[in-house]
Amino acid sequence: MAFEKKPRNKMPEQEAAVRARNFNEVALGYSAETAKAEAARCLHCKNSPCMQGCPVSVNIPEFLRAAAAGDFDKAGEIIGKTSSLPAICGRVCPQENQCEKMCLRAKVDSPVAIGNTERFIGDYMLAHRKEREKAPRTGKRVAVIGSGPAGLTCAAELSNHGVEVTVFEAFHKAGGVLVYGIPEFRLPKSLVQAEIDKLCGGGVEIKLNTVAGRTVPIEELAEKYDAVFIGSGAGLPMFMNIPGENLNGVYSANEYLTRINLMKAYLPDSATPVQLGKRVAVIGAGNVAMDAARTALRMGAESVKIIYRRGREEMPARAEEIHHAEQEGIEFCLLSNPVSFQGENGWVKSTRCVKMALGEPDASGRRRPEPVAGSEFDIETDMVIVSLGTRPNPLIKNSFAALQTSPKGTIVVDEETMRTNIDNIYAGGDAVTGAATVILAMGAGRKASKAILERLDIK
Amino acid sequence: MNKILKKTRLAENVTEYVISAPDAARHAHPGQFVILRVDEEGERVPFTICDYDSQAGTITILVQEVGYSTLKLARVPEGGYIADFVGPLGNPTDLSEFQNVLLVGGGIGTAVIYPQAKALKAKGRPSDVIIGARNASLLMYEKEFASAAKELRFITDDGSSGVKGFVTDELKRMAAEKKYDCVFAVGPLPMMRAVCALTKELGIKTVVSMNSIMVDGTGMCGCCRLTVGGVTKYACVDGPEFDGHLIDWDEAINRGKTYREQEAAHKCRLTGEVK
Numbered sequence: 001m002a003f004e005k006k007p008r009n010k011m012p013e014q015e016a017a018v019r020a021r022n023f024n025e026v027a028l029g030y031s032a033e034t035a036k037a038e039a040a041r042c043l044h045c046k047n048s049p050c051m052q053g054c055p056v057s058v059n060i061p062e063f064l065r066a067a068a069a070g071d072f073d074k075a076g077e078i079i080g081k082t083s084s085l086p087a088i089c090g091r092v093c094p095q096e097n098q099c100e101k102m103c104l105r106a107k108v109d110s111p112v113a114i115g116n117t118e119r120f121i122g123d124y125m126l127a128h129r130k131e132r133e134k135a136p137r138t139g140k141r142v143a144v145i146g147s148g149p150a151g152l153t154c155a156a157e158l159s160n161h162g163v164e165v166t167v168f169e170a171f172h173k174a175g176g177v178l179v180y181g182i183p184e185f186r187l188p189k190s191l192v193q194a195e196i197d198k199l200c201g202g203g204v205e206i207k208l209n210t211v212a213g214r215t216v217p218i219e220e221l222a223e224k225y226d227a228v229f230i231g232s233g234a235g236l237p238m239f240m241n242i243p244g245e246n247l248n249g250v251y252s253a254n255e256y257l258t259r260i261n262l263m264k265a266y267l268p269d270s271a272t273p274v275q276l277g278k279r280v281a282v283i284g285a286g287n288v289a290m291d292a293a294r295t296a297l298r299m300g301a302e303s304v305k306i307i308y309r310r311g312r313e314e315m316p317a318r319a320e321e322i323h324h325a326e327q328e329g330i331e332f333c334l335l336s337n338p339v340s341f342q343g344e345n346g347w348v349k350s351t352r353c354v355k356m357a358l359g360e361p362d363a364s365g366r367r368r369p370e371p372v373a374g375s376e377f378d379i380e381t382d383m384v385i386v387s388l389g390t391r392p393n394p395l396i397k398n399s400f401a402a403l404q405t406s407p408k409g410t411i412v413v414d415e416e417t418m419r420t421n422i423d424n425i426y427a428g429g430d431a432v433t434g435a436a437t438v439i440l441a442m443g444a445g446r447k448a449s450k451a452i453l454e455r456l457d458i459k
Numbered sequence: 460m461n462k463i464l465k466k467t468r469l470a471e472n473v474t475e476y477v478i479s480a481p482d483a484a485r486h487a488h489p490g491q492f493v494i495l496r497v498d499e500e501g502e503r504v505p506f507t508i509c510d511y512d513s514q515a516g517t518i519t520i521l522v523q524e525v526g527y528s529t530l531k532l533a534r535v536p537e538g539g540y541i542a543d544f545v546g547p548l549g550n551p552t553d554l555s556e557f558q559n560v561l562l563v564g565g566g567i568g569t570a571v572i573y574p575q576a577k578a579l580k581a582k583g584r585p586s587d588v589i590i591g592a593r594n595a596s597l598l599m600y601e602k603e604f605a606s607a608a609k610e611l612r613f614i615t616d617d618g619s620s621g622v623k624g625f626v627t628d629e630l631k632r633m634a635a636e637k638k639y640d641c642v643f644a645v646g647p648l649p650m651m652r653a654v655c656a657l658t659k660e661l662g663i664k665t666v667v668s669m670n671s672i673m674v675d676g677t678g679m680c681g682c683c684r685l686t687v688g689g690v691t692k693y694a695c696v697d698g699p700e701f702d703g704h705l706i707d708w709d710e711a712i713n714r715g716k717t718y719r720e721q722e723a724a725h726k727c728r729l730t731g732e733v734k
Contacts, residue, residue, distance in 0.1 A: 170677050172496055172503075172543040209545040211677055215482045235679030239691060246684060246691065246710050248717045255680035263502060263674070271527060272502040272674075273721035346713035393678045395696055 008110040009038040016327035023184045035120040039067035053102035055443035076125040084156035090119025135162040143225040145212040148176020149438045150231030150429025153445030170211040180262040213399030227424045234392045234430035244341030249348040253292040253387035277383025280304045284387035285315040292385045309337040309369045350378045417451035461544040466537045469599045472524045481516030483546040489574035490552030494676040496543040509570035521570035527725035557641040560586040565646025576607040585609040595620035655703035667703040669694045
């Protein structure tokens with residue numbers, strides 16, 4: 001049978017020229033009518049391939065069915081069975097590589113906007129908050145290290161099953177990368193706080209300003225609690241180790257974004273200072289690079305260039321983010337690799353790059369960039385933001401030698417249960433995989449919570 | 460929220476704070492630091508721990524009122540609270556392999572060498588100590604060191620107490636009298652650089668505590684990075700103590716000036732001073 005073509009409902013957005021100068025959310029969200037209409041585009045295929053594309057297997061067709069009928073409470077309940085943070089996932093998941101990639105509607109016209117609809121439901125749930133019924137207490141206690149997506153998801157799941165959960169967070173605010181990394185214009189911080197408050201309302205205690213391995217030894221947690229989950233992330237930024245990298249004005253993306261997002265350096269009255277670059281170069285082309293570049297623009301830069309050693313096709317950032325960045329006026333300096341930074345009075349003044357050409361595919365399957373001899377050129381820059389990814393923080397492994405880690409510093413776990421080499425200690429998220437996505441971290445947190453519940457004999 | 464149990468004025472613009480922080484106090488060691496935020500709008504500022512009492516659950520820090528956050532902290536009364544206090548951070552000092560240690564403290568850095576002096580004394584290997592300051596009114600912890608050090612010498616820039624001169628002058632004299640297998644120096648960057656230049660010449664191993672600009676203090680931003688032996692290190696997780704002979708001092712001093720202009724403006728906002 002032939003299906004009627006009904007194009008995907010567009011997400012309303014702030015005008016590029018306007019939003020490039022403010023920190024308000026770029027995507028404005030669906031109205032109830034649009035959400036219903038978009039949900040009604042679901043074809044309810046056999047086998048629900050979309051669900052296989054979702055790392056936490058949200059029952060997508062069922063929540064869309066409820067949403068299409070206008071029963072948003074029910075839609076929220078269905079999502080809530082497998083996902084604790086829909087308002088966040090709806091915004092930051094790379095749906096085009098997950099649920100929406102598998103959507104068969106693509107063969108008719110375009111995939112159902114599952115993420116946009118989930119976001120609507122998530123926002124609806126926060127606005128119409130209902131106290132969740134508390135599960136009967138089991139008397140079991142679990143410690144969760146880190147309050148990022150992995151830790152929060154694990155904590156929520158355990159708490160929903162009557163486990164007393166204490167989350168240990170090093171920062172003065174909970175949320176991990178959701179508060180220090182992803183900018184306000186993609187993920188409003190009030191929304192992250194609302195999701196966390198909802199979680200705490202369910203009986204999760206969050207201990208801020210507590211560095212596991214320093215303020216409380218991990219051994220002590222393993223002794224005092226029935227189980228421990230480590231979701232400490234991969235926060236240690238990588239640098240290139242090229243001359244001039246420690247000149248003033250050269251930031252890691254983590255430092256730049258932390259100053260602006262967590263410490264609110266984008267507000268004029270902020271106690272935390274940040275440099276205001278006029279000509280900014282961002283090294284790298286992942287999602288964090290896009291975030292840093294778009295943030296620098298909003299901080300008043302005259303020009304922002306993304307410098308990337310491979311080509312357009314190879315850029316690891318989401319297509320939507322690259323598109324947004326381009327619309328806002330970010331320039332792309334592709335097939336170019338920095339070789340040094342030149343300074344004046346200790347401040348960075350220019351970035352020397354070499355042109356690159358793509359050779360044979362390497363182990364990652366991407367064509368290996370090779371420098372073109374004699375092709376050096378200088379870009380005038382008064383600020384550089386290095387965004388080449390992160391590694392797991394050595395603090396956990398250095399303070400707890402018994403924990404097995406890989407040569408890359410990631411925690412080694414059993415893939416089925418997320419259990420580490422120590423009996424009652426589990427781990428998940430970037431601490432295990434190295435820098436990955438929010439939703440994968442949530443999936444890992446969920447998987448670990450299942451194994452912990454099983455271990456504690458709670459069904 | 461952490462309570463300020465006791466505030467003591469030690470010198471002009473220098474205040475000692477005893478802060479309630481039971482978990483941090485229980486696990487603190489000499490050489491480690493804390494990060495605090497005065498209030499909800501505050502920035503995160505690092506301070507080296509200058510004493511701790513695990514029984515009482517307290518950590519003592521010394522604060523020199525030099526800018527926005529330290530002035531703001533000075534306005535919190537005894538018995539008042541600060542918004543955030545996290546620690547202990549950084550690696551503890553390791554002076555275990557040395558028999559004859561000379562501790563050198565300059566200005567507010569003096570407080571930082573006190574836990575080391577105490578620990579060495581407790582181990583039956585008391586250290587010699589040089590304390591330097593601009594003038595007599597800025598000397599501090601005299602009583603504490605008098606009981607912890609084997610030999611204690613004071614030196615001031617203007618000669619208003621002890622000998623006139625710089626810590627390096629005194630260090631040169633002491634090294635001529637005795638053999639030291641390690642110098643441990645804490646103070647302003649130019650002072651530590653001068654100490655290292657001298658001890659390198661004298662062939663004495665020297666450890667310094669770096670006071671880089673920090674944000675998180677847990678190794679996730681790289682703000683506090685410095686070059687040690689040609690390799691980039693993070694003061695907060697790899698240090699804060701390093702072999703002083705391997706540090707790129709020009710770079711460290713330059714990085715310390717990153718926010719000088721903004722800091723001056725912040726301070727003016729608080730004090731009403733005009734730049």
